[in-house]
Amino acid sequence: QSALTQPASVSGSPGQSITISCTGTSSDVGGYDYVSWYQQFPGKAPKLMIYDVSNRPSGVSSRFSGSKSGNTASLTISGLQAEDEADYYCSFTSSDTRVVFGGGTKLTVL
Amino acid sequence: EVQLLESGGGLVQPGGSLRLSCAASGFTFSGYAMSWVRQAPGKGLEWVSAIGGSDGRTYYADSLRGRFTISRDNSKNTVYLQMNSLGAEDTAIYYCATDGPSRKLDFEHWGQGTLVTVSS
Numbered sequence: 001q002s003a004l005t006q007p008a009s010v011s012g013s014p015g016q017s018i019t020i021s022c023t024g025t026s027s028d029v030g031g032y033d034y035v036s037w038y039q040q041f042p043g044k045a046p047k048l049m050i051y052d053v054s055n056r057p058s059g060v061s062s063r064f065s066g067s068k069s070g071n072t073a074s075l076t077i078s079g080l081q082a083e084d085e086a087d088y089y090c091s092f093t094s095s096d097t098r099v100v101f102g103g104g105t106k107l108t109v110l
Numbered sequence: 111e112v113q114l115l116e117s118g119g120g121l122v123q124p125g126g127s128l129r130l131s132c133a134a135s136g137f138t139f140s141g142y143a144m145s146w147v148r149q150a151p152g153k154g155l156e157w158v159s160a161i162g163g164s165d166g167r168t169y170y171a172d173s174l175r176g177r178f179t180i181s182r183d184n185s186k187n188t189v190y191l192q193m194n195s196l197g198a199e200d201t202a203i204y205y206c207a208t209d210g211p212s213r214k215l216d217f218e219h220w221g222q223g224t225l226v227t228v229s230s
Contacts, residue, residue, distance in 0.1 A: 036216040045220035093215045099157035
């Protein structure tokens with residue numbers, strides 16, 4: 001299974017909204033809703049931010065939202081804050097219980 | 111509070127073996143699938159393997175070519191990763207992680223990771 005495609009980097013100014021895309025195929029992202037998003041700070045373990053395309057775990061800020069259109073899932077961060085600067089990864093779990101991650105996106109808050 | 115504590119990492123020569131452990135606490139361990147995810151230095155995340163909570167079914171990334179074996183001991187709340195025929199490409203931080211709210215390997219809780227370095 002091929003890795004999901006994410007932009008290497010995105011940037012935005014405080015208060016703005018940014019969107020990170022995660023592109024797969026009709027066999028994975030486009031066909032099922034098992035897409036998750038993770039936030040990772042340097043030297044730290046990842047943190048689950050979104051599961052099942054658009055659901056937030058308890059404790060995750062409502063500024064983070066997920067969606068999907070066709071073969072592309074998206075993570076949107078609204079009201080961008082300096083503390084959001086991190087790496088973000090999407091993942092997909094297949095029907096045969098294998099997981100593939102996207103290559104990761106570095107978010108820079110200008 | 112959920113806690114995952116990995117151990118067993120270190121320096122190993124190419125072709126060698128290593129066994130990682132992940133001790134879990136703060137939740138009903140047998141009720142959750144557990145996974146190993148690795149991250150090579152400066153690189154992205156790569157899922158390695160998963161094991162079911164009660165049924166113990168195992169799943170592996172195709173890229174491992176049968177070199178790794180995941181197991182668990184629910185009486186000790188511990189999951190293991192036996193790694194054989196290690197190569198430089200296996201150098202990474204290895205994280206263990208619990209299954210999440212969807213129960214579809216969305217990784218809700220993570221350990222701090224253990225570093226495996228394969229080098230002569």
